[in-house]
Amino acid sequence: MPPASAAGSRRPPWALLAVLLLAGVLLVHHGASRADGPPQPDPGAARLGTTTPPADPLPAAVPVRVRIPEIGVDAPLVRVGRDRGGWLEAPPPEDDNVAGWFTGAVSPGESGTAVIDGHVDNAEGPAVFYGLGSLRKGQHIEVDRADGRTAVFEIHGIDVVDKTRFPGRRVYGSTGLPELRVITCGGSYSARGGYSGNVVLYGLLTAVRPPA
Template identity: 85%
Template sequence: MSPAPAKTRRPSWSLLAVVLLAGVLLVHHGVSQADGPPQPEPGAAKLGTTTPPADPLPASTPVRVRIPEIHVNAPLTRVGRDKEGWLDAPPPRDANLAGWFTGAVTPGERGTAVIDGHVDNADGPAVFYGLGSLKKGQHIEVDRADRTTAVFEIHGIDVVDKTDFPDRRVYGSTGLPELRVITCGGSYDKRRGYTGNVVLYGLLTSVRDRS
């Protein structure tokens, strides 16, 4: 898969919602490991944080994502939708690579940004294998091309069924600068692959200057 080219204009969420609510923007990748990746704790799906949001940032291309608790420190490439309309993923051969969905806002902007990556590949665990083990209150850091780091606090983790994907809940804008991090999860079927997606919900709570 080649990275999607930069777009001079992104569709508004109102336009993108037509696609999302049609149920076509899903994560459709992953190769099973014998024991399976960790899954979120019961109750982690309930959204909520008492930390106030930071002010939204201007647009800037994300270049790296870090999640210290699960030792993620990965470069970001651009991803779009595949031929079937699913949310595409980075090339599976590179286990330590995540993707930023160019059809949404950049992380830190007002709206809902989306990052995805493989849970595993043919060689073993991949970049987001440990995503389901994260907990509310932990953080995701996204380095941006403008030399800022957008820090998102996790306020919910969920496993959703691919056949009944909650588009509005996952991708819809809350009016705040939010982030979704997505990988495969749930049970594994040799014919269909992973039956669900692990979805992490993050809120921008601070910004660091890397200059």
């Protein structure tokens, strides 16, 4: 899948994304299982919805950094695509403070659904999105872009989904609005199968900060 550029590129239609991504995200567990595990979302946060109006969509621009102040995330973004099995790639597991932008979808802030992923842990312990499941609706995610703008997304849903029944249309499908999905591993853990699910965070573009 060719990477998106700052000037924009042809986006694959939903039918193609469904084939490539319907199975979900393979963000494997690289370390020993913790007794308590990463935080999991409140079941009440799974229902999507916000009363905040969306901001106007932005033109295409490469995202360079993601910040989630409530859980201490301030991480650079690298480009990720698909692996040989058609799964959404994860960023390198050895770096615990890096996240991935999926280049097969729109850039954060454009009309459509942008996707950022990252590991929940690695061999050394918690990784960039370990705390993702503790976030709540109404909190915010900030994405710095190469054009100097910062796209601010309000969380309007957060859920744990089973990897074997991954809801591709719900997660990756376009609503016609500038949206963001942030994805990591979640659910129960076993040494043989890793994590059973994915934590999926749903964000809507509600503000844009201009270049400083």
